[in-house]
Amino acid sequence: MAELEEEVERRQRLGQEAAARKALIASSYHPVRPHVYNTLQDEALAPEFLAAAEYSTSPGADLEGLLQRLETVSGEKRIYRLPVFTAPFCQALLEELEHFEHSDMPKGRPNTMNNYGVLLHELGLDEPLVTPLRERFLQPLMALLYPDCGGGWLDSHRAFVVKYAPGQDRELGCHYDNAELTLNVALGKAFTGGALYFGDLFQAPSALARPLEVEHVVGRGILHRGGQLHGARPLGTGERWNLVVWLRASAVRNRLCPMCCRKPELVDDDGFGDGFTREEPTTVDVCALT
Template identity: 55%
Template sequence: MSCEDMAAEVGRKPQFYMCSCFTTNNIFLDDYKLHVRFVSEHQFRLDYQTQLTRLGCVTDQQYEEVLDKIHKEVDRRRQLCVVSADRAAVIQRTYRPLHPHVYHLQEAFLTPQLKQIVEYCRSSSADKEGLMELLEEEPAPRVYRFPVFQKSFCEELMEELEHFEQSSAPKGRPNTMNHYGILLNELGFDEGFITPLREHYLHPVTSLLYPDCGGCCLDSHKAFVVKYDMNEDLDLSYHYDNAEVTLNVSLGKEFTDGNLYFGDMRQVPVCETECTEVEHKVTEGLLHRGQHMHGALPISFGQRWNIIIWMRASQERNKLCPMCNKSPCLVEGDGFADGFTKHEAPLNTSCALA
């Protein structure tokens, strides 16, 4: 299926799936800043005990604490779809938004610069060279900056998010690395805000910038907000995203430091990589490949909120799961799940996890 055919099917709402590696791979051990794979305690000990000892896990008690955290995370992932759907239902039933209009994308929310960029990308004469005249390319390769949201909208969205955070509604964390934040699909932003933003404004841009890694075929996403605070998460460890293309927009508030840094693609050994620091400015977005290794330096003052959109192309990930580097073994999930579909056949039917 061509990119054009895939783009035409965006509105048809295919069923999306997860790869079975979701419950075994890329489990983050915060105390040791280490991503691990866990299939069994025997496998885990063989693969990681020496490395954990080198990182300071030297007693039996520390090792048992690691195993306990892993088991809890695996259980959380296995129950995630059901628990998330239950949370979303409770939120819809009990939460009263402070600013209901922010849940529905309006052009007035967007900066004139973004609208100019998108208008160019939609034109019949658009090409990457012309687009680059409208973008700011960062020193990190293929990382681009542009203003996304008006400051007034960022402030209203922040008020809405804080209102939700202070409510009694149930809340789920975005992922294993971010302990403070909001899952935007559970709050009700997917259909009226994130999906049209991806389809009508971001897709024309990514089609020109990232045609080689799914930018012209994006058909799903995962969107969430992360929060950095002096008393909570300060930074974000070096990692790659479960996405083909990522947009990271700084919403506010007042903060100092906390820049992003980029290395190389995840296939390049860390020891061979030099990182490049990139400033993150309020209202502006940084667009990059999901497999581009990156992290966030600690803030030294204040509070920072970012909206993250992991954009996914089933045409790419159906061939190779970006998290386990294997042909995906599909399991059912809710909503956009992890962006896999059954469009591409045949997929590997062997689901062995050993």
Template identity: 50%
Template sequence: MSTFFQCQCFMTNNIYLQTYNLHVDYRNSEQFWKDYGQSLKSMGCCSETDRRKVTEEIQNELQRRSTLDVDSHKRKQIIKETYRPLYPHLYKLKEDFFHPEFLHLVDQCITSQSLMSVQQYLHTISEEKSIFMFPVFTEEFCTQFLEELVNFEQSLLPKGKPNTMNNYGVLLNELGFYEDFLNPLRIHYLQPITKLLFPKEGGGNLDSQKGFTVKYKVGEDVDLGYHYDNAEVTLNVCLGSNFTGGELYFGDMKTVPLWKTTCSTVEQQPYCGILHRGQQLHGALPVTSGERHNLVIWMRSSSIRNRLCPMCDRIPILVPAEAYGDGFTQERQTVDVCGVF
């Protein structure tokens, strides 16, 4: 396995202020208030108390990030030694987990390598934005997988946040789903699809991923602000149907502000995945009842991101990281795709 790294910008960029639904960069206090003071004031951050709360929120997030790898490694070891899975067979990927239409889609992508031949297996949400939906897993698998997640969540074992913006969900690496589940899922099943649909984004050279689940429920996280992913390609699978609301909406790529684009709204379908470019701006409308659980896989191509970090838009300055880090490698790889750079 290659040694993967993070970009140094992880400690300065894309810090999410949940109170104001705003992503910010923070290098020092002077820079921060100069860059964001007026915007925050227009959102109601007016008093010294408000400003102090913002600073505390940023410092708490930076502290979390500074020990993220070490803390995650500790949690993973404790879970491995202590947790007793409800369904041990789920942890090793099997073909009968998949919906038959998904297997047909993968087979067509491998054998024909033609966009025309796979159209019948895809629901194209937006051809212009390259957003697609298709069945992925069976109902039986999703039911058992959700029961496994609930079993873990109800345990007293330590748990990390799935990402910066979501507070409820499970990091699949820590639970033990990487080596025998997510890796073969990416390599043998998802990459044939992404190679055909996302060649410019390195879809044929995806060599790492971050996998996690997220949960939305009234009284907890109910929606998700407008953002882009730290990924080249993202798969978002709806694991069940016991909810109302929670539609996804997609704008343009991250370089285009929301007010300049028309959003496409997508109602999530049980057991189906939505596949899109990681740098596609998107969000989720509020869940109005029930619980929505999603499996999210951020797939990364070091041959793309080694040239330009997708989070700071600069040549990445690499720092050591545990496991897959953020998908960077020390090799300055390239992809033979016209117009990528």
């Protein structure tokens, strides 16, 4: 019980601590690649990604047509892959992330499982990079791919970069995401191993199911449902950096929390929140049960 109480108190402090770190970083940190903080431009995105997003917003667009413009990793599990960023943008973003990692700025933990990485909200990259990525490109894609999972109603996200390296995190246990949908993009560097593996949906796991393994390719993003059980195989050599965006739809999670599978009991929160919203007034809150 003492450990549970300590964890509850830690989570209650997360919002205020994140806001304090973001304010300090904004006032004191000096980027090495300042252009990555500019509003997302088409030049940073892979032509295949732009083409898929453009098709998704065209009159008469449908799932069959979209699937011709991306790779279907597993039709049964509804896992897809396509290039997202250009190689130069991946390199520039990675250089900025490494510069921040080596600075003396405070750094929040990406999530409860990953110990190394960067929260893009705290670094100041949410507004110029991730929000337009979600609103302009990912939402129309997801609306066709996952209409039953809130793909057309994505209204918030949590974005972070995770790092795997010798002497640090090398693998990730099987889990599901606090998201309706997830984008996972390999940014670099040179590495071996560390494949992503997928099981069933966590609501209906099967002991007989054989995991599906997907190798990471720099610049390419993997799209999957947040409830899909998945994990990362052990890293072999090198370093692997991945941008992970948990995409959230309050219209879905307001009815059923994706973590506890119950109707959420919302509590006020000073931080970025978990994608839940109250109808009156409109605010972002967290579920009291997670």
